[in-house]
Amino acid sequence: xxxxxxxxxxxxxxxxxxxxxxxxxxxxxxxxxxxxxxxxxxxxxxxxxxxxxxxxxxxxxxxxxxxxxxxxxxxxxxxxxxxxxxxxxxxxxxxxxxxxxxxxxxxxxxxxxxxxxxxxxxxxxxxxxxxxxxxxxxxxxxxxxxxxxxxxxxxxxxxxxxxxxxxxxxxxxxxxxxxxxxxxxxxxxxxxxxxxxxxxxxxxxxxxxxxxxxxxxxxxxxxxxxxxxxxxxxxxxxxxxxxxxxxxxxxxxxxxxxxxxxxxxxxxxxxxxxxxxxxxxxxxxxxxxxxxxxxxxxxxxxxxxxxxxxxxxxxxxxxxxxxxxxxxxxxxxxxxxxxxxxxxxxxxxxxxxxxxxxxxxxxxxxxxxxxxxxxxxxxxxxxxxxxxxxxxxxxxxxxxxxxxxxxxxxxxxxxxxxxxxxxxxxxxxxxxxxxxxxxxxxxxxxxxxxxxxxxxxxxxxxxxxxxxxxxxxxxxxxxxxxxxxxxxxxxxxxxxxxxxxxxxxxxxxxxxxxxxxxxxxxxxxxxxxxxxxxxxxxxxxxxxxxxxxxxxxxxxxxxxxxxxxxxxxxxxx
Ligand SMILES: Nc1ncnc2c1ncn2[C@@H]1O[C@H](COP(=O)(O)OP(=O)(O)OP(=O)(O)O)[C@@H](O)[C@H]1O
Numbered sequence: 137x138x139x140x141x142x143x144x145x146x147x148x149x150x151x152x153x154x155x156x157x158x159x160x161x162x163x164x165x166x167x168x169x170x171x172x173x174x175x176x177x178x179x180x181x182x183x184x185x186x187x188x189x190x191x192x193x194x195x196x197x198x199x200x201x202x203x204x205x206x207x208x209x210x211x212x213x214x215x216x217x218x219x220x221x222x223x224x225x226x227x228x229x230x231x232x233x234x235x236x237x238x239x240x241x242x243x244x245x246x247x248x249x250x251x252x253x254x255x256x257x258x259x260x261x262x263x264x265x266x267x268x269x270x271x272x273x274x275x276x277x278x279x280x281x282x283x284x285x286x287x288x289x290x291x292x293x294x295x296x297x298x299x300x301x302x303x304x305x306x307x308x309x310x311x312x313x314x315x316x317x318x319x320x321x322x323x324x325x326x327x328x329x330x331x332x333x334x335x336x337x338x339x340x341x342x343x344x345x346x347x348x349x350x351x352x353x354x355x356x357x358x359x360x361x362x363x364x365x366x367x368x369x370x371x372x373x374x375x376x377x378x379x380x381x382x383x384x385x386x387x388x389x390x391x392x393x394x395x396x397x398x399x400x401x402x403x404x405x406x407x408x409x410x411x412x413x414x415x416x417x418x419x420x421x422x423x424x425x426x427x428x429x430x431x432x433x434x435x436x437x438x439x440x441x442x443x444x445x446x447x448x449x450x451x452x453x454x455x456x457x458x459x460x461x462x463x464x465x466x467x468x469x470x471x472x473x474x475x476x477x478x479x480x481x482x483x484x485x486x487x488x489x490x491x492x493x494x495x496x497x498x499x500x501x502x503x504x505x506x507x508x509x510x511x512x513x514x515x516x517x518x519x520x521x522x523x524x525x526x527x528x529x530x531x532x533x534x535x536x537x538x539x540x541x542x543x544x545x546x547x548x549x550x551x552x553x554x555x556x557x558x559x560x561x562x563x564x565x566x567x568x569x570x571x572x573x574x575x576x577x578x579x580x581x582x583x584x585x586x587x588x589x590x591x592x593x594x595x596x597x598x599x600x601x602x603x604x605x606x607x608x609x610x611x612x613x614x615x616x617x618x619x620x621x622x623x624x625x626x627x628x629x630x631x632x633x634x635x636x637x638x639x640x641x642x643x644x645x646x647x648x649x650x651x652x653x654x655x656x657x658x659x660x661x662x663x664x665x666x667x668x669x670x671x672x673x674x675x676x677x678x679x680x681x682x683x684x685x686x687x688x689x690x691x692x693x694x695x696x697x698x699x700x701x702x703x704x705x706x707x708x709x
Pocket of ligand 1: 403430435436439
């Protein structure tokens with residue numbers, strides 16, 4: 137009977153322990169596991185049978201359960217971990233009378249509590265931070281729940297309304313803010329942006345946004361963007377002015393990138409220039425590349441602009457690159473652009489090159505004869521492929537650009553000397569325009585001088601000035617090695633020397649022009665222009681000595697009158 141009773145007690149206790157929510161583990165004096173209930177095995181992720189009879193250390197590596205056998209005292213809230221889970225245990229020694237015969241631990245899995253606790257702490261911290269930002273924000277902000285009840289309001293807003301936090305929070309927004317629509321937004325979920333709202337006779341501009349979580353509107357946030365409509369007007373005016381300024385700069389940039397001169401701005405009646413203009417107009421309408429040759433200052437750039445303006449690309453950009461002015465190591469990135477990080481000092485985001493800028497327009501490669509051989513090879517590739525690759529990039533971009541190149545160097549000679557690539561030369565000179573030097577267009581000098589004086593007077597703000605006949609004679613008599621640019625400089629200098637006079641006289645000219653340069657002073661010209669200049673000089677001197685009597689002059693010069701008239705016309709008289 138006693139035995140049956142014991143068995144009953146044992147089995148009942150075992151069942152109770154097995155279904156218990158806590159994990160229970162027992163060890164004997166030798167620290168061998170004697171019991172592990174089902175909950176403990178499940179919590180620790182083990183099979184009880186594999187551990188019973190084995191050392192406790194095998195179950196929990198850093199166990200200290202044996203301690204209670206030594207101290208004979210229970211331990212509360214002992215933390216331990218296994219398989220990334222956290223447990224809290226109550227431990228006690230097992231006595232047989234006075235003698236300790238083992239130890240027992242009852243434990244709970246607290247991993248999820250810990251996580252939740254951490255999340256709760258984080259959330260509390262976050263909402264505290266948000267609340268602080270909200271309350272101390274300079275902006276006027278209000279928050280309502282889905283029923284339109286104020287849950288938060290910034291201190292500045294409270295101050296303006298003359299309220300304390302407790303007067304606002306917890307009350308319906310309509311009782312706090314006059315003319316508000318916050319409760320409507322919290323109901324409809326529809327944003328209201330930049331609405332005018334009147335509070336205490338101030339017309340404000342407010343924005344109201346619904347707060348949506350999982351597709352449900354849980355409230356709304358409102359912000360006053362402009363506390364007074366005049367703030368808004370000031371701001372709007374500023375934006376308007378900035379837009380105008382931007383438009384102005386855009387226009388200026390467009391003008392800057394457009395061809396500035398047309399064929400009308402190319403002055404000249406000499407047959408050379410007239411023929412050249414008409415040929416250039418024909419060429420302009422085609423798509424071929426153009427090579428402009430001519431001495432410095434003859435008007436190569438002027439022709440390049442005019443060709444662009446007369447072409448189908450007139451509405452596209454006109455981009456000028458002076459190949460001689462840019463160091464050769466920089467020319468490639470200037471022409472083709474570069475990618476971010478292409479080299480030290482490269483701008484963030486990279487840089488667009490002149491070819492890309494000139495897309496759908498024309499690129500004017502001035503001083504092409506100064507381009508080094510390496511760049512010539514790269515330019516040739518662009519001409520052949522009609523695409524560019526930025527420095528440091530690995531993709532190509534198709535471009536549609538017409539090339540107008542110019543130089544004052546003898547390119548054909550450079551090709552012969554191996555200083556300019558022959559293949560590039562032939563690609564560039566599909567059409568070549570040779571601009572004659574000014575000394576071969578003596579008929580144009582008078583016209584040009586008048587045109588340039590008008591232009592300069594306009595630019596310098598001078599009332600229109602005339603040029604004396606004597607000065608005109610000196611000007612037509614001079615050989616102009618610097619061509620039209622030199623003529624322009626001489627006239628500008630003269631205008632600067634004018635005092636109260638309105639006529640440019642010979643004392644306003646540089647001595648080299650008045651002294652009438654001749655071959656003997658070491659100024660080397662070609663034979664034809666020297667002869668022409670000397671012929672003109674002699675005719676003019678002779679005319680002067682006979683007081684302009686052409687019949688007498690022809691007689692003294694021993695030429696026919698018709699021949700004298702022809703020569704005078706040739707020299708612009
Ligand atoms: N036919 C012309 N009519 C009016 N102005 C002209 C004419 N030709 C040249 N000019 C003026 O002369 C100056 C020099 O012209 P431009 O710069 O076009 O010469 P360029 O040959 O390109 O010179 P460079 O070889 O030195 O670059 C400019 O101010 C230009 O406006």
